[in-house]
Amino acid sequence: MYVAVKGGERAIDNAHAWLAEERRGDASVAELSLAQIREQLALAVNRVMAEGSLFDPDLAALAIKQSRGDLIEAIFLIRAYRTTLPRFGYTLPVDTGAMACDRRISATFKDAPGGQVLGPTFDYTHRLLDFKLAAEGEVPEAPAATPRTEPTPHITEFLQGEGIIEREPSSEAQPGDLTREPMAFPADRSVRLQSLTRGDEGFILGMAYSTQRGYARNHAFVGELRIGTVAVEMEIPELGFAIEIGEVELTECETVNQFKGSKTVPPQFTRGYGLVFGQSERKSIAMALVDRALRWKELGEDNLGAAAQDEEFVLSHSDNIQATGFLEHIKLPHYVDFQSELELVRKLRREAAEAVEQMAAREAAE
Structure with a gap:
């Protein structure tokens, strides 16, 4: 018979102590500080903030350290902490047109109005290991750069001026809040x-x-793809006007997509949109492509049966915290469930063996 492994609080406490020891690693190696993680692993910090839905580089760095670099575990920690925070209200929509851009590029116009700003990017680097980094030498200083502070117009505004790209409908409707209300299908675009x-x-x-x-x-x-900081403003009822309460770094991507038109809409370009905390280029571009794929119904296009067009499939399986919880729960004790299935399999095997014996007996009798 299979028996349950006996453990308890002492075993769990010992596992936590061992985890802390493994997290620290070799004590002769200097311990990572939160400032080092925040400043030198900035892209990991940005991902944790984006998928954790909380803009706080210091807390994201702490979560990465606590999780030993497991970013999904770090995102889980941030989400859990986020639920403990009081909510004082909602900020106004950020104006990305007024973004102080560190990076701003367009793949559609070479001479983009407002200029192309390459900024810090891997796009033109050779994918070769840089052993100078292992030598821990001084990093050469980059030429002094000043982020754009004047408003930078969106590329799509110029296409919109010609009437060859769809206009985003303005609405006073309150967008949904996925952190307060469970997902329901069909979901409107704000929730998606x-x-x-x-x-x-x-x-x-x-x-x-x-x-x-x-x-x-x-x-x-x-x-257009742009990265930079934007002001966050909030209306204060006692004052009667909005004030700036801080800044956040964002990555915004707008894609331009082909659209052959419909019975009521002439041929034109359509949009996909992505907006993510921090410098998260890959995520924002991918988000824009999936956003556009999910818009097939509102644009009157055919559903080709593609996974990316299936709203319920995409949105129900994209959350790595839900996926991790459901996946990893199967490693926790399931002794009773397994014992019941074990007995069922044994019973089925006995019945199958008895059936074989009865068949053999009948054949022998004949």
Whole structure:
């Protein structure tokens, strides 16, 4: 018989102590500080903030350290902490047109109005290991750069001026809040975008890649990709006007997609949209592609049966915290469930063996 492994609080306490020891690693090696993680592993910090739905680089760095670099575990820690925070109200929509851009590029116009700003990017680096980094030498200083502070117009505004790209309808309707209300289908676009922003980068990337390979027939150009800081403003009832309460770093991507038109809409370009905390280029582009694929119904397009067009499939499986919880719970004790299935299999085997014996007996009698 299988028997349950006996453990308890002492075993769990010992496991936690061992985890802390493993987290620290070799004590002769200097311990990582939160400032080092925040400043030198900034892209990991940005992902944790984006998928954890909380903009706080220090807390994201702490979560990465506590989780030993497991970013999904770090995202889980941030989400859990976020639920303990009081909510004082809602800020006004951020104005990305007034973004102080560190990076701003367009794949559709070489001479983009406002200029192309390459900024800090891996795009033109050789994918070769840089052993100078292992030598821990001084990093050469980059030429002094000043982020754009004047308003930078969106590329799509110029296409919109010609009337060849869809206009985003203005609405006073209050957007949904995925952190307060459970997902319901069909979901409106505001909720879909929230879900994609919080979704796992790898999953969203895979869905976006599938659209490029023909599963949704979604040919897109990056109309604009911009990274920078924007002011966050909040209306204060006692004052009667809005004040700036801080700044956040964002990555915004707008894609320009082909659209052959419909019975009521002439041929024009359509949009996909991605907005993510921090410098998260891959995620924001992937998000924009998936956003556009999910818009097939409102644009009157055919559903080709592609996974990226299936709203329920995409949104129900993109959240890595839900996925991790459901996946990893199967490693926890399931002794009673297994014993019942074990007995069922043994019973079925006995019945099958008895049936074979009875058949053999009948054949012998004949």
